[in-house]
Amino acid sequence: MFQLLKTEGKARRGVFTCAHGTVQTPVFMNVGTQGAIKVSLSAADLKAIGCQVELSNTYHLHLRPGDRLVHDLGGLHRFMTWDGPILTDSGGFQVFSLASLRRIKEEGVYFASHIDGHKIFMGPEESMRIQSNLGSTIAMAFDECVENPAAYDYARESCARTTRWLIRCKEEHDRLNALPAALNPRQLLFGINQGCTFDDLRVAHMKDIAALGLDGYAIGGLAVGEPAPVMYRVIEAVEPYMPADKPRYLMGVGTPVNILEGVARGVDLFDCVMPARNARHGHVFTWSGRRNLLNQQYERDLSPLDEACGCPACRRYSRAYIRHLFKAGEMLAMRLCVMHNLFFYNTLMERIRESLENGTFSAFYEEYREILDKRAPGL
Numbered sequence: 283m284f285q286l287l288k289t290e291g292k293a294r295r296g297v298f299t300c301a302h303g304t305v306q307t308p309v310f311m312n313v314g315t316q317g318a319i320k321v322s323l324s325a326a327d328l329k330a331i332g333c334q335v336e337l338s339n340t341y342h343l344h345l346r347p348g349d350r351l352v353h354d355l356g357g358l359h360r361f362m363t364w365d366g367p368i369l370t371d372s373g374g375f376q377v378f379s380l381a382s383l384r385r386i387k388e389e390g391v392y393f394a395s396h397i398d399g400h401k402i403f404m405g406p407e408e409s410m411r412i413q414s415n416l417g418s419t420i421a422m423a424f425d426e427c428v429e430n431p432a433a434y435d436y437a438r439e440s441c442a443r444t445t446r447w448l449i450r451c452k453e454e455h456d457r458l459n460a461l462p463a464a465l466n467p468r469q470l471l472f473g474i475n476q477g478c479t480f481d482d483l484r485v486a487h488m489k490d491i492a493a494l495g496l497d498g499y500a501i502g503g504l505a506v507g508e509p510a511p512v513m514y515r516v517i518e519a520v521e522p523y524m525p526a527d528k529p530r531y532l533m534g535v536g537t538p539v540n541i542l543e544g545v546a547r548g549v550d551l552f553d554c555v556m557p558a559r560n561a562r563h564g565h566v567f568t569w570s571g572r573r574n575l576l577n578q579q580y581e582r583d584l585s586p587l588d589e590a591c592g593c594p595a596c597r598r599y600s601r602a603y604i605r606h607l608f609k610a611g612e613m614l615a616m617r618l619c620v621m622h623n624l625f626f627y628n629t630l631m632e633r634i635r636e637s638l639e640n641g642t643f644s645a646f647y648e649e650y651r652e653i654l655d656k657r658a659p660g661l
Contacts, residue, residue: 283470283497284529288638292521292548295638298529301468302359302367302419303334307529308545308634310627311335311369311553316342317362319558319624322617325364331593331621332628336364337553340412340422341373341404345397349415357417357465369553370418372409372474375502375534378427386426388443406450414458417465422500423451425474430506437478441487444476448491470497472531478503479512481519488523498551499524500531505540505554514543521548538567538630538654542647545634557627561619564608567626569650571658575605575619593625594618 288295298305312333318324328336338358343349352361358368377384377391384393390405409424425444428437455471458464473491477483491499501520504513517532524530531551532544541552557567564575568588573580575587586596587604595604595618607615637646 284527286526290638290641290643291546293545293638293643294530294548294550295635296529296550298550300367300419300470301466302365305334305367306635307550308541308631308638309334309551310541310631311337311551312624312628313337313553313555313558314362315339315555316346317358319620320555321562321613322558322620323624325362327621328364328624329366331625332632333366333624334628335367335369335419335551336362337369337371338362338416338418339371339373339376340409340416341371341376343370343416344373344404344412345395345402349412353415353417353465357415359417367419368416369420369472370413370416370422371533372413372422372424373404374409374422374425374474375427377404378429388446390424390447391426406447407454410451410454410458414455414464414466414469418469419466420470420472420498421455423448423471423473423496425476425502427503427506428476428478430478430503430508432478434480434483437476437480437483441477441483444474445487445490448473448494452494452496472496472498472500472529474500474502474533475520475524476503477516479508479516481516484516484520485523488520492523492525496528498529498531500533500551501549502533504532505534505536510540510543513540514547517544517547517549524548538627539651541627541630542634542651542654545643546647557623558620561623562616564605564615564619566619567623567654568658569626569653571653571656573601573658575601576608580605587619587622588626591622591626591629593622595622595625 284298286296296307406424413421426440428440459467473496475488477487529550532549566573566587569590580601583601637643
């Protein structure tokens, strides 16, 4: 399933084989929460910009249009006409971040829909059934996402509950995959490491879940407001206890620099809404730094968003034109910038993989770790 091809320090170059294709790692998974990149891109667009893995959300698709409907229509791949791998988030993060009036019990979580307020229950078995109905390539275990900062004692109790939930997820996942009517009987299950920013809880929890022999492992509960150095410290604490022969996923991360730092610490998979969300507000990533297209300095600038980029937007349109579209309220502005930013992220991962293959990742890391975190030079 996962083959480690080469390493440089902690950084890993690998290949991940699954029911819907082969994934070259490290990889950034493009986030289409409700089956599409918000406002802008379709499955066909994702192919054009080099997306390898699409990520959708269990919670949102359960509420709308409904996982049973998606199942009856042939599964999420057929529904959104995407033939590559799909990872579905378990819904845990959304339950804890979006839902109001939630009550956490041993059996699961009772909460109110953010759409119309109706009462919903979701536990490990329910999350697995929804993801089985969707037929995704990779299902994520249902976990408790604890607020940061959190009290140590509560974080410890939460880790223990998340482990118990994970055992239930695995049992239900195995049962569902064995059913004759399973849409994807080869669906994989990834466990999620929790423990807030307490290194000892993180390490103990990673040891516990690694013993379950899952298909992959994620580090969750980070990039929720803690300083970046704290996030990097947690990754460094957990990484030695993550199985070396399984994919490693850092959830919800992040900026281009966060990704560079994550790769350098042994992470294989990333996802984040940031490139698409920032793009919808005119903020684009380039190989010379970040640009805010709403700035007046771009009013007469006929250069592409990034002279070093080959995305569809950069091949055809200027900064001045796209800035005009934003000012005029045209949705095309958001589409072009989202396309650019995701192309940039996918290309960043491609260049990281090439540097690992060539034994030059350390040099690539040193060259771009500061450039990518700065604003691009002015005109």
